[in-house]
Amino acid sequence: MSFKFDGPLLLVGAGKMGGALLEGLIARGLDPHRVRVQDPSPPPEITALLAKHGLKAEPKIEDLSEPPGVIVAAVKPQVMDAVFPPVASLAGPGTLTISIAAGRTLNSFEKHLPSGAAVVRAMPNTPAAIGRGITVCAANTNVSATQKQLCSDLMAAVGGVAWVEDESAMDAVTAVSGSxxxxxxxxxxxxxxxxxxxxxxxxxxxxxxxxxxxxxxxxxxxxxxxxxxxxxxxxxxxxxxxxxxxxxxxxxxxxxxxxxxxxxxxxxxxxxxx
CATH class of the missing domain: 1.10.3730.10 (ProC C-terminal domain-like)
Known part of the structure; x- marks a missing residue:
C-alpha cells in the first residue's frame, strides 16, 4: 500500500501499541526511511524491530528537515503533558496528529498545536499486536476527508477501523472494545x-x-x-x-x-x- 502524505511519520512512543502499529505499517508497505521514532527506552523487542529496519529510537527529537506529515502520539496518558508539547512545535500546517492515548481528548492536543491543526483521537485494542485489533476514531473539524482516509489506512495496519462523529462516544468505545x-x-x-x-x-x-x-x-x-x-x-x-x-x-x-x-x-x- 502507498501511504500518501508529505514529510516523515513521527512516532512518539514505541511501546507495545506503538510498536505493533509500526510493524503493521512497514508490513503494509510504509518505507522505514520515512519514519522517525521518539522513545527514551523502548522494550527490547521493539529495539530489535527498529534495528531490523535500520531504525533507532531517539530520546528526544527537536528538529526535522521538514514538518511531519503525521504525528502518532502513543505514549501513556499520564506522561502526555510532558512529552507532547515539544513534539507539537514540530508540526506544520498540513500535519495530521493521531493520538492513541486512552482518555486524552481532542482539545488536550489542539491547545498545543497551531490553530487549525487536524487531530484524530483513536482507540485501538490489544489484539492489534497480532493484526486483529479494532480501532475507533473521532476527528476534530479540521480533519479533511483525505486525512480521514489516511488515518483509516494507517490504523488498518493493525485491524479493523470504525469512526464516530461525536467524541463523547469514545468513553463507551473505551469501555467496550478498549477494555x-x-x-x-x-x-x-x-x-x-x-x-x-x-x-x-x-x-x-x-x-x-x-x-x-x-x-x-x-x-x-x-x-x-x-x-x-x-x-x-x-x-x-x-x-x-x-x-x-x-x-x-x-x-x-x-x-x-x-x-x-x-x-x-x-x-x-x-x-x-x-
Missing amino acids: GPAYVFLLAECLEKAATAAGLEPALARQLARATVAGSGELLHRSDLDASVLRQNVTSPGGTTAAALGVLMAEGGMEELLTKAVLAGEGRSRELAK
Missing part, C-alpha cells in the same frame, strides 16, 4: 476454574478453556450470523447447554453484569478524560 479483551480473558480464566471445579485436571481445564474461547471467537469472526444465532445453534432444547445458559441468562446474570461493567468503565473513562 473488552480483558473481559474475554476473564471469561477464559473463569471457564478454566469452573472446569477444575467440575473435576478436570488443571492442564486439560486450561487447554479446553483457551481453545474454546479462541475457537469461538474465530468462528464469530468468520461467520455472518448474529452472535445470538450462533448461540442458538449450539443449544439443544432441554440439553446440557440449555441448562448452563439458564444460569448465565437468568436475572442478574451475564447480560446484566456485563452491562454494569461497561457502564462502570464508561464512567471512569469520562472521569479520566482531559
